[in-house]
Amino acid sequence: PPTPPLHSSPDLHASHNFEATQLSCHSATLSPLKASPKYYTFMLFWKDHGEQLSGTMGCCSGRCTLIFLCIFQLMVALERQVFDFLGYQWAPILANFFHIIIVILGLFGTIQYRPRYIVVYAIWTALWVAWNVFIICFYLEVGGLSKESDLLTFNISAHHSWWSEHGPGCVRREMPTTGVRSLDSQSYISVMGCLLEYQYIEVLHSAFQILVALLGFVYACYVVSAFTEEEDSFDFIGGFDPFPLYHVNEKPSHLLLKPMYLST
Secondary structure, eight states: OOOOOOOOHHHHHHHHHHHHHHHHHHTTTTTTTTHHHHHHHHHHHHHHHHHHHHHSSSSSSSHHHHHHHHHHHHHHHHHHHHHHTTTTOHHHHHHHHHHHOOOOOOOOOOOOOOOHHHHHHHHHHHHHHHHHHHHHHHHHOOTTOOOOSSSSTTTTTOOTTTTHHSSOOOEEEEESSSOEEEEEEEEEEEEEOOSOHHHHHHHHHHHHHHHHHHHHHHHHHHHHHHHHHHHHHHHHTTTTOOOOOOOOOSOOOOOOOOOOOOOO
16 A cells, blocks of 8 residues: 655644744844854754753852852961961961962852863862871871971961960960069960860861862862863864864855867
């Protein structure tokens, strides 16, 4: 028996006609550069994979999480910088200063889609973890280190952590020296009743910095990989290729005319 003719549904025809009309109306307002075949290829690719690409870079993605972590790191670093200034801890002050600069750089790279800046931020977070491990070892007196030394002040002054006299529950009392008092006379300071010793407060600060830095390192690597995959996907359709996928010759090629002799 003869095969009956295939009829497409009217809904399918209507959807195709609507998409073609919408594309033609949209391309009428575009510049000649955007109306090139490369642009249509990008539109077709984005129609098929745009939802997946936008989902990886959405507000609930690792990029927004990294932005939140960078802002949180800035707040924590500024808090630590204030207390290090109060205790005249010059080495931590310099480390916090560089940390704040690199975190701002990583935040800018995350917002502006700059993977190189995020790579610098990821490398710094590894160094920042190592620095905080050293601070923990210093205050816990691991490896021959002593918390009473002037290492963190570059031997400039004999100041110690601000928390040594202003910790939670600490009562600070000044005991003047016996004898004749003058302008240059010194007094002994006794601190009693501390609920938590200052070295453990510094250790908790450093441990919290390590935790946040590790999270930032993980999300920085994830965002860099996501940016790289997105660039590769766009380059696959000719986004960054100087020679587009479809080359349109605007000028007609010159034809070489040769005389033709007919033999009789």
